[in-house]
Amino acid sequence: METKKKEMAAWMITVLITSVILILAVPLLFGAGYTYPAADDFIAENGSMYLSSIVGPVRGPLYAAWNYFMDWQGAYTTNVLLFTVIPFSRFGLVGFRIGMVILSFMFLGSLYFMVHAVIHFGQIAEPECDSHGRQNRKLFLYAVLLFAVLGLPGTWIGKEVFYWYTAALGYLVGMISLFLSIGWMLLANGREKSKGCYICSMLFGFLASGVSPQVASFVCSWHLLILLTLLLSDEPGKKILLWDICPFLISLCGALINVAAPGSIKRSQSTMGDVPYGVLDAIKDTFMVQKEEFSRIWHDPLFIMLAVIVVFSGICFEVRVVRSKSPLTWSGVLLVAGGVLISNFLCIFPVVLGYHGGGLSSDRTQYVAELEIRFSLLFGLLYIAQYIRQVLTGKGKGDKIFYLAGAAFGLLGCAGSLLFLNDCPEEITSGFSFALIKEISDGTVQEVFHLRKEVLDALGSAREGTDVYLQLPEMPPTRVTYSQGITTEADCQTNKDVAALFHLNSVAVEYGGE
Secondary structure (H helix, E strand, C coil): CHHHHHHHHHHHHHHHHHHHHHHHHHHHHHHHHCCCCCCHHHHHHHHHHHHHHHHHHHHHHHHHHHHHHCCCCCCCHHHHHHHHCCCHHHHHCCCHHHHHHHHHHHEEEEHHHHHHHHHHHHHHCCCCCHHHHHHHHHHHHHHHHHHHHHHCCCCHHHHHHCCCHHHHHHHHHHHHHHHHHHHHHHHHHHHCCHHHHHHHHHHHHHHHHCCHHHHEEEHHHHHHHHHHHHHHHHCCCCCCCHHHHHHHHHHHHHHHHHHHHHHHHHHHHHHCCCCCCCHHHHHHHHHHHHHHHHHHCCCCCHHHHHHHHHHHHHCCCCCCCCCCCCCCCHHHHHHHHHHHHHHHHHHHHHHHEEEEEECCCCHHHHHHHHHHHHHHHHHHHHHHHHHHHHCCCCCCCCCHHHHHHHHHHCCCCCCHHHHHCCCCCCHHCCCCCHHHHHHHCCHHHHHHHHHHHHHHHHHCCCCCCCEEEEEECCCCCCCCCCCCCCCCCCHHHHHHHHHHCCCCCCCECCCCCC
């Protein structure tokens, strides 16, 4: 009878957590189905198609990617994908939309893969742990991380990463590759040093370092953080293997290729301006930006609640992130905390240096920085919770005592956070997924898509070599869709590339005009 009650409780937890995951994930995928090419997407597709017509369909896209590497940015993974896939030109708007849905699905899948590897690695020393309980731990941690990137207030700025193709290749693909690289690295340590897992980790690490320098920087720092936790959790005196170091070394090589590429150097020099800006200036400004981001994140009541739930779960339900072949120590906790702070710094530094003190100057760079900070902070909190449980257990405290203490701590923390929401209850539903649910339900997302599609259809049916001016109804206010970038100014760069892509003389689009 007691066993049946436990099984029933476990299934109820599974259903509850799965429901939370679906509420967060399904709107993201649904919204991806209403995307469209925008801004730099046209520039890349036009450049690729132009060179394909000159030097051939195979050499042309690769030549365009090489030119970009030499003249604009060293992000080799992004460059190759940007100029070779060109989904809109090859597969039309339907193919483009399917591609964007696939990218969002890959993000969700790769994140779960990393969570699976983390929990597997953390519970590896506990063969007695039942499979259903371990699965619930995975689902719980997955739901927590999804809420951190899709449910917290302000996460709607992620539209620039998820729903803009060029930015998705520059940021989302890098994070997908990073999650897969970390996952394979941890699985390698849980499978008696499987070389195949290490090779996969190195491959995805190299791909992850070939995107935006912001992502490339914390690819390396996360691999170092994993190495640190491996050293702290292995048996005393055990030497770390070369295979464990290789994913970091390969990722570092990729990052160096990225930042030292001729295109990256030229781009940096072209945006320097008249006032010199050096590394020391960037370090100082990065500390200021990091302080601002920490203030923003830790003043978010919902993140505080999330942090409290994570610590409570780590203490009471043994949601572990590292195995315990050797006892965790307070010095190890300090080292992990320091590693987390360093990884936060390294995620912000390339953006500050690249924009010469401009801070996190765009929604995409701010979103990625906040994702990295939240994820690494939650990892650090789980590590601390694991240490606290070890200390309490070591002192012989009964389970009931620290369960009750943890529950009281959790309730007080959550109650205190809710007090901050008294003046702004709307913040509860201002996360990306919740904003998507609202705008999909009232038809805003669909209306925006149909207006953008009308533009593309009109351009596709226009006679070659003509001047096209389109006047459409006013665009409804929206938080979750990205601007198409085609303006009323026919001589702006995006309009010129749109015109070239559709073989027109000029293009201008106005919304809500008389």
